Amino acid sequence: MAIVAFGFVFFFNLEYQQMPMLTKSPSIILVSVLLIIVLASGFKILKHSYLSSEEKKALKNKFLLTQLQLKEQELRFLKMQIQPHFLFNTLNTIYGLAIQKKENAPEMILKLSNLLDYILYQVEKPKVFLEHEILHLEDYIALEKMRFHDTLQVNFTKIIENDKIQISPMLLIPFVENSFKHGVLMDDLLKIRINLQVTITKLFFTVENSFNKEKTNLQGGIGLKNIKKRLQMLYPQKHHLEITEKENIFKIQLEILL
Known part of the structure; x- marks a missing residue:
């Protein structure tokens, strides 16, 4: 109109x-x-x-680009967290066992193979079952026991209400690796205590190792800094990390809301 x-x-x-x-x-x-x-x-x-x-x-x-960049940064943190000295030392130990034709050499090779498979391929997954992370921890500890022989004492206690929950891969191993790397022998013995408790809604993880502040410099390393950054990315406002040094004991306490 x-x-x-x-x-x-x-x-x-x-x-x-x-x-x-x-x-x-x-x-x-x-x-x-x-x-x-x-x-x-x-x-x-x-x-x-x-x-x-x-x-x-x-x-x-x-937003999608930011998420991708965070994922790439997370993977970089993981790769930086892997300690080359552990791989070299383990390979040297296996070499020595092979020369001596020790019966536990094949077992050690298998555990190292499983460990490398987890590190190289499983970390690309956003989540893994807690039981797989625990197996990864146990393989790592077993390899370290073979290397340290009688100079190592490790107690790993677990109270798991539900091992089918999923967490980010390699979430716990950096703390354990840190205890072996920076732990100090006291009376010719490196003592490490690991405790994992998982309820329906929370994960509690503590690692203690014998420690000498005068002989150890944790501030110069990138390990703990990377762990903190990764936790901030993965569990913002849902985690609490406490690090203490007391009476020749270095202790980390991690709490995560699942």
């Missing part, structure tokens, strides 16, 4: 008197003006809606 009305205006060269009576009606003119306003507003709304949709797509792509 608006188009017809204004078409008459231009058809009659803007001569108001020559225009048909219908198009001179104030109500018709008012309706035409309102229709034009509605059409213009509708077009503006559609344009705004389209721009908002494009902004949402851009924000979504930015």
Whole structure:
């Protein structure tokens, strides 16, 4: 109607008197003006809606890119956490056992193979079953026991209400590895105590090792810093990490809301 009305205006060269009576009606003119306003507003709304949709797509792509970058950073932290000295020392031990033709050499090779498989391939998964992480811990401890022989005492206690829960891969091993790397022999013995307790909603993990502050420099390493950063990424506002040094004992206490 608006188009017809204004078409008459231009058809009659803007001569108001020559225009048909219908198009001179104030109500018709008012309706035409309102229709034009509605059409213009509708077009503006559609344009705004389209721009908002494009902004949402851009924000979504930015979010996905951020998630990808965080995942890549997490994997870098994991790779940095793997200690080459442990692999070299273990291989040297296996070499010595092989030369002596010890019966436990094949078992040690198998455990190291399982450990490397976990480190190289399983870490790419967002989550793993807790029971797999525990097996990984036990293989690591077994390898260290073979290396240290009679100079190592490890107590690993577990209270698990549900071992089918899932956690981020290699979440616990860095703390255990840190205890072997920085632990100090006291009276010719490295003592390490590990406790894992898992309820329906929480995970409690503690690691204690004999320690001498004068002989150990933990501040210069990247291990604990990487662990803290990774926990911040994986469990923001859902974890508590406490590190204490007391009476020749270095202790970490980790609590995670599952």
